[in-house]
Amino acid sequence: MSPTPEELEFFAGQEELEIMPRFDCPTMWLISGDLGPFKAGIPNKVPLWIALHLRAQNKCKIIPPPWLSKAYLEQLKELEIKSPLFTKMPSEHYMAMAKMIFEVCPQDIPDADCVKLLIKDIWDSRMSKLRTAVLTFIDKGASWAKVDNLTQLEMCSIRPFFTHSLEQLHRFRKTIQVARLYSAGNSSEEVRRRLRM
Amino acid sequence: MSTKELRKSFSPSYFALEDILASQTRVPCKTEMNLANCGFLDPSQENKDLAAGTQVELPIWAARVMSKQKRAFVSLRMPKFYSESYREVLKAEPAVVDLNKMGPHYYQSALQLCTLPSDEADKIAESLPDILQKRVIAMADSYSLHRSVKSTDDISNQLGNSLKFHNMDPLEVEIFNNSKNASEELDDWLRS
Amino acid sequence: MSGMYGEIALELIKELDRHKGKLPPFQENELRQALDEMQILFEQNQRDVSMNIPGNPEFLAALHLRHAALERNKQCILAYLYTRLKVITDLRWDHGPVIPAEVRANMTEQEVQFFANYNKTLANYMGSLGENHGLDLTQDLKPPKTLMVEIRVLQDYGEFELEDGTSVLLKKDSVHFLPMSQCEALVQQKIVEVVQKQKSLHQK
16 A cells, blocks of 8 residues: 555655754653753754754754755755756655644744745656656556656555556456457357466 | 545456446347247247347347357447447547447446457457547546636637536546546645 | 346446445345346246256347346345445444444345444453453544544434443533543544544645
8 A cells, every 4th residue: 555645754754854952861761762862052964853842942953954954955956957858856754744844943943934845846757757648658558667866755645546547558458359369250268268378 | 534535446346336337338239049038038029039130239248148159149340439430430539539429338338248249349449549538538638627617628628628527438438537536636735 | 028127127236336335225025126137037947947958049149148137136136235245344443333224214124133243343352451351443444643622513412321320411612621532433424424623734
């Protein structure tokens, strides 16, 4: 089964993020790994979901990942628009991470409005590229496509349209061979025997 | 999540309602010999037997057993909507044709017809992928459009050459609805 | 017999197809008639076979046709019963362990029994998970984001008792702040909806 956007957001929550704690706390031993120790004013890496949880309670400040900045994204946008193929994104979960951080603390991101817009532009540009690619693929009856650097969330946008269409087309094409044997006047037994060969 | 949300693509099976409904499509048959006790197949007469050379229409499931014998009881022609003239129309403008009216299970019936002894089976089978291919492309414009548009047919009207919802085969409706739901799911997530 | 064989059994299938994913009233009558038709077909074939009509192909046609019709009826009936059971198992996930009265009215005794058994099997399985602490698989169908959630009541429900013993009055259009785990069933039954509070990246 293919993951839903909500599930992918959950996965994105496992990505590491740097925070600037506003509290002191010794190491916590959790099932998923050790956390801390935290010391106010000393940056530390934690999973995104914990970072946002702490941030919501005002216990830390988020240090945005280097790619979540105006300068970086402007460059990335340029590359994406120029390239006929998909550009490599700084994170598999770039969209979900950006969305989650913006939900909780846009004030921690410099040039927040601009950054938000750039992310959206990059997403939109990739979406339209993907759409064109999918339609060309179906139209040409192609059997393979190069989709390097596509993120899982982006694939959500073409599923199940793409997969289901192809499955049905494949099912139809398989019937042609059978039909040809029947048209040639073969009996059911003969057809079955030939298909086994 | 309930099993229906797993969103599988249609595949034929013994229990599939679509398959059963599709095998009800009527096939024009001609009796190749005198058929005892089969008079009831021809509603226009009241004889007990069916004379050789009589024209009757049988559903696919019955036509199958009557035609696929060492010595066939009936010979068959393909139904009107699968004839060459209709195939030509579909080939010329696949996205405009009302497959729902021609079916309603146009594709699935066709796939079953293709396994009957007929010299047209291969041509019908060959026509199918092209039709679906053109039609799903015509569909792609409409499913991802904004929900502010009230009905899917409004969308088709807006887009002009798009595939109209009420012209879709059930197989296409399924692809359309699944795609639309997934697209809305992603949209909802992006906006939440 | 008038018309083609298998027409009544097909009605069963058409009825389900008209109510995709829903449970229309069980068609006891049509099912009975389809079974009667099968009985007649079987007896006719028995008779023809016992009369030992010697390899005369003219007689074979009716024999083959009736046999195919038997199979056809059987397929329609089994598909009818099977599809209904699939809808019934889905009910468990959409509505919880209690079937809504209006759906219940459309079910046969056996179907109600099947639902009860399915319920029991699922409960046993869920109880055996997590080193016998049990895990409710019908909960958290989407990854939870927060422990508490703001909900708006869509239809009057009345008193709703929480796990800690306190209770809230769920009145249409009232808004509450509740533990996500406890109101998820209500969300699924569309009694309440989750209030979206966050502003978004993609708002247009």
